[in-house]
Structures are given as structure tokens and as C-alpha cells.
Amino acid sequence: MRRRVGISLLGGTPFYDGIGGGRRALAWQVGNPGAVAALAYTQNELRAKSRDLVRRNAWAAAGVEAFVSNAIGTGIKPQSMVADNALRETIHSLWWDWCEDADAAGLTDFYGLQALACRAMLEGGECLVRLRYRRPEDGLAVGLQLQLLEPEHLPATLNSERPGGNVIRAGIEFDKLGRRVAYHLYNAHPGDGSLAPMSGNGGTGSSIDTVRVPAAEIIHLFRPLRPGQIRGEPWLARALVKLNELDQYDDAELVRKKTAAMFAGFITRLSPEDSLMGEGLPDANGAAMAGLEPGTMQILEPGEDVKFSQPADVGASYAEFLRIQFRAVAAAMGITYEMLTGDLTQVNYSSIRAGLLEFRRRCEAIQHNVIVHQLCCPIWRAWMEQAALEGALPLTDFSQKRREYLAAKWIPQGWQWVDPKKEFDAMLTAIRAGLLSRSEAISAFGYDAEDIDREIALDNQRADELGLVFDSDPRHDKPPFAAAAPVPTQPDLQDN
Known part of the structure; x- marks a missing residue:
């Protein structure tokens, strides 16, 4: 008696299409x-x-x-x-x-x-x-x-x-x-x-x-x-x-x-023993070859025909x-x-x-x-x-602080985006909204935030010492906070 696996007791229908010995799964050997x-x-x-x-x-x-x-x-x-x-x-x-x-x-x-x-x-x-x-x-x-x-x-x-x-x-x-x-x-x-x-x-x-x-x-x-x-x-x-x-x-x-x-033509003739115009010496297989030069018009003898190969494409x-x-x-x-x-x-x-x-x-x-x-x-x-x-x-x-000393963060190389301007604008918005930190944003490009901050500080210090001002330095976009205008006081409303 043949055993059927995975067949429902209600109506004899398989639980899944992929099981059983039906026509579609007959050759499926697993x-x-x-x-x-x-x-x-x-x-x-x-x-x-x-x-x-x-x-x-x-x-x-x-x-x-x-x-x-x-x-x-x-x-x-x-x-x-x-x-x-x-x-x-x-x-x-x-x-x-x-x-x-x-x-x-x-x-x-x-x-x-x-x-x-x-x-x-x-x-x-x-x-x-x-x-x-x-x-x-x-x-x-x-x-x-x-x-x-x-x-x-x-x-x-x-x-x-x-x-x-x-x-x-x-x-x-x-x-x-x-x-x-x-x-x-x-x-x-x-x-x-x-x-x-x-x-x-x-x-x-x-x-x-x-x-x-x-x-x-x-x-x-x-x-x-x-x-x-x-x-x-x-x-x-x-x-x-x-x-x-x-x-x-x-x-x-x-x-x-x-x-x-390979432009190839095949010449058929009724009398194979007759020579063709322009026929060359026999090849290695004994077949004679006829050449075709640019600008020539080949005249065929009666009973001769030319058929060109047409490989399937x-x-x-x-x-x-x-x-x-x-x-x-x-x-x-x-x-x-x-x-x-x-x-x-x-x-x-x-x-x-x-x-x-x-x-x-x-x-x-x-x-x-x-x-x-x-x-x-x-x-x-x-x-x-x-x-x-x-x-x-x-x-x-x-030995006592082993876990503390071994703690490390691994930073892969950063991804290069298809449209950097759109990606940087989105990242800047996330940072300003408090959804992303600068350290994490820098890590996304494969760099260490401490190294970046240190390099920025050194660049700013060197620029200040040489009296250089660059458009890329955001410190010159706004006045320092110390030079901000004082907050106006309320006028005295008491009667004289």
C-alpha cells in the first residue's frame, strides 16, 4: 500500500502545493x-x-x-x-x-x-x-x-x-x-x-x-x-x-x-569539370577557390549560380x-x-x-x-x-579591567553616495534635529570624530596665525556671541 505524506484528512487535499507525488512534483527529488x-x-x-x-x-x-x-x-x-x-x-x-x-x-x-x-x-x-x-x-x-x-x-x-x-x-x-x-x-x-x-x-x-x-x-x-x-x-x-x-x-x-x-559564397555548376573565371589552385581538401575582388563584376557561365551563406541571428x-x-x-x-x-x-x-x-x-x-x-x-x-x-x-x-581595555568600535570605510549634496543636506537636518550625532555622522564616512576635530582645530589655529580667512570657516559667518547686542530694558512706566 502506497503511503501518502502531508495529505489532509478532510477531502484528501495536500496541505502545501510542494508535497505529494503529483505531475508537477513528480521529478522533484529532494x-x-x-x-x-x-x-x-x-x-x-x-x-x-x-x-x-x-x-x-x-x-x-x-x-x-x-x-x-x-x-x-x-x-x-x-x-x-x-x-x-x-x-x-x-x-x-x-x-x-x-x-x-x-x-x-x-x-x-x-x-x-x-x-x-x-x-x-x-x-x-x-x-x-x-x-x-x-x-x-x-x-x-x-x-x-x-x-x-x-x-x-x-x-x-x-x-x-x-x-x-x-x-x-x-x-x-x-x-x-x-x-x-x-x-x-x-x-x-x-x-x-x-x-x-x-x-x-x-x-x-x-x-x-x-x-x-x-x-x-x-x-x-x-x-x-x-x-x-x-x-x-x-x-x-x-x-x-x-x-x-x-x-x-x-x-x-x-x-x-x-x-x-566571413563573407562566403558558394558557386554551383552543372559541369564540375569546367574551370571558373578567376578560379585558383585547389586547397588542402582538393576544392578549387575563386576569388572576389572589390569593384569587379563577375560574369557567370551558363548553368552557374552563386549562393551566399546566411547564418542564423x-x-x-x-x-x-x-x-x-x-x-x-x-x-x-x-x-x-x-x-x-x-x-x-x-x-x-x-x-x-x-x-x-x-x-x-x-x-x-x-x-x-x-x-x-x-x-x-x-x-x-x-x-x-x-x-x-x-x-x-x-x-x-x-586582568581586572580586561573588558574596559578591550572595548573598541570598528569603523568600516564610508559609503560614497550617488548625489552627495542631497545626502549631506539630509544628514545636516538630522544633526540639527538631534536625531544624529556628529560622531556617528563622521563614523558613517569611515573616519574618527576625534581625529577630525583635532585636524579642524589645527587648521583653524594655523589660519588664525597666518591671518587667513576662508569661505569654508563658519566662524566668520556670524559675529561672536560675546559681541551680541545687549537685551533692551523696559522703560520706567511710573509717574514723575
Whole structure:
């Protein structure tokens, strides 16, 4: 007897259209794997196809670059919330010195590492950052550097049980409470083989060996999409097939256009053994070719005819078809169609502003919920603790005031608006109405309010010392409050 699931007892009607074995859902074969099982045996293939598309597909590369440039830009910068002004300035000064040496590979600074980690997360689904603590003789501002590792260093198929009750799932070791206690990493990227600098490990190991690294030294950056998820999913996962087929379709259309541009004629004759006027030597296949020169009028012999090739043309539907497909790809990647293609032919101020606002909401959610929380804050804590341990910062009673010292506000790069005048006028109105503070308005552009105020004060002081008056200085728009006219007094109304 066939079992029917999801059928109402009242009339035999399904509760939902998507269930049952009807004609429309007959070929719909579904599965319901868990958050871990869904990526357990598929993420290696997804990652390989994602990297392949980013390498050779211009649209995939443009989409990744667009999101990284908007999410990171020039960097998400910290602003210490320590109340002591002098100590706060000392923290910021030491941080800027350390940023130059943050990269263990020496290729970029801390904010360049942010962009590299974000790109690795988009392309490969995740990024690993290893905290490398250095010796005092290394001469760093703070004895800490960051080593970025691609997710291939963490074997997705490594699953085992360890003595003591810990388990390894997808290369990550968990304790009995489900907490991450260690990562089992390859010495070198498995795709590099002997080309990797660490493949030989000084003669002590091979690239296929794994090293157990405590979880406190590893930062695992990925976007969690489901509760219980332990590994990341490439952001191109939902657009892989469509992008690959679009690439093939566009290449085929290019070849078709190239073929159509070749002006070819085919001459038919009743007597193949007769020579044609202007007939040349036979080609490699034994077929004779007749040339056609500009300005000539070719006279055909009786029984001869010329037919020209007429390849089929897709007409005006080609551009519209690609536009619709690219909108689906952009939606899968979480960016706008204009950012993916650079096509601005069908936008106006209202439409592009609405699209950018929606994208920026999504981008800000990724910035604060993923990048700041998973990447920036752990690095800030490790840096502050190492600076306190070395005595590079005068943090008295650090263990008792740890939360106070670690408090920081992370400021992403500011957004550039479509019409700055309208946006600035709206912001000025909000500030005057008490709905927005100057500090928050300045932070929206990626700057520190204290730095801006300090620069304004220095500019005004220098201008006053040199006797300069600029139209941009609002102090000269109105007279000082001290020179305001006195309030008139009431006249004496008593009779004399």
C-alpha cells in the first residue's frame, strides 16, 4: 500500500502545493541533510569549481572584487573606547605601528589582510588565520603576526575519534560540549605539492601530514547560514552552473558572429569539370577557390549560380537574455546587477539609490556580524593581550579591567553616495534635529570624530596665525556671541 505524506484528512487535499507525488512534483527529488552533512562531501568540489570560475570568468571575478571593495575597501578600523584620552592615543599609535608588520608573509598590512581574508571567504567559503607569536628580538611593535591560510589546509574528510572523548569533524576537533579545541592542518597547501615552501618542512614531514594547532591560535572566518554549521560554503555555490553555461553560451555566440562576418559564397555548376573565371589552385581538401575582388563584376557561365551563406541571428534578444541571466547571478552572489556587469544603461538616480541601499544593508550585516565579530575582534583581543604581556602598553590591572581595555568600535570605510549634496543636506537636518550625532555622522564616512576635530582645530589655529580667512570657516559667518547686542530694558512706566 502506497503511503501518502502531508495529505489532509478532510477531502484528501495536500496541505502545501510542494508535497505529494503529483505531475508537477513528480521529478522533484529532494534531500534534507544536516548543516554538517550538506558540506561534508561536497565542499571540495564546490570550492574547486568556484576557484576555476574566478580564475577564468570575468563576471565571477568582477563580482568577488565588487563585494570585497565594498565590504573592506581601505579597511575596517578600530577606535578604542578607553576613557583616558592619553592612553587611548597611545593605543592607537601603537596599533598603527603594528599594522605595518601584521602580515607574517610581509606582503601587505593589516587592512590588506582583511581584504585578502574576505576574498578567500567569498571564493573558497572560508579563511583560516593563524596567530603567530614572535620573540622580542624580532623587533616588532607587538610580538604578534598573522598568517592567512586557505581552507584547503583543513581537510574536509578528516573525521575520527580521539582518546578522551574528543571528536574530529571536517578537520576540526571538538570536545564533549561541542566546543572547538583544535584544528588539524596540513603543513602546506595540498594543491601545491612539492612547490609549496613548507612542503618538506625542513625534512621533518610532508605536505600530507597534519599538525594539531590549538583553537586559541586559529581564527576561522566563514558565513554561517545554518545553526550547527562548522565549515563555510563558497558564495558562488548557487551561481556555478549558470555562470559556467553563460560563459559557454557567450563564447558560442562570439564564434557565431565571427563565422557570420566571413563573407562566403558558394558557386554551383552543372559541369564540375569546367574551370571558373578567376578560379585558383585547389586547397588542402582538393576544392578549387575563386576569388572576389572589390569593384569587379563577375560574369557567370551558363548553368552557374552563386549562393551566399546566411547564418542564423539571435537578433535583439541576446542582450536582454544575458541581462536577465546576470540578474540571477548577481542575486546569488549578493550584489547588484550593475556591480556585476558595470552596465548602467537602464538606471536613474532613484533606481540605483534603492539598489545600493539594499546592497549596503546586506553588506553592513556581513561587516558587523561576520568580519568584525569573527576576524577583527579576536585579533584585537590577541593584540591587546600580547601588548599588555610585553609591557608595550601601560595597562595597569589588565586582568581586572580586561573588558574596559578591550572595548573598541570598528569603523568600516564610508559609503560614497550617488548625489552627495542631497545626502549631506539630509544628514545636516538630522544633526540639527538631534536625531544624529556628529560622531556617528563622521563614523558613517569611515573616519574618527576625534581625529577630525583635532585636524579642524589645527587648521583653524594655523589660519588664525597666518591671518587667513576662508569661505569654508563658519566662524566668520556670524559675529561672536560675546559681541551680541545687549537685551533692551523696559522703560520706567511710573509717574514723575
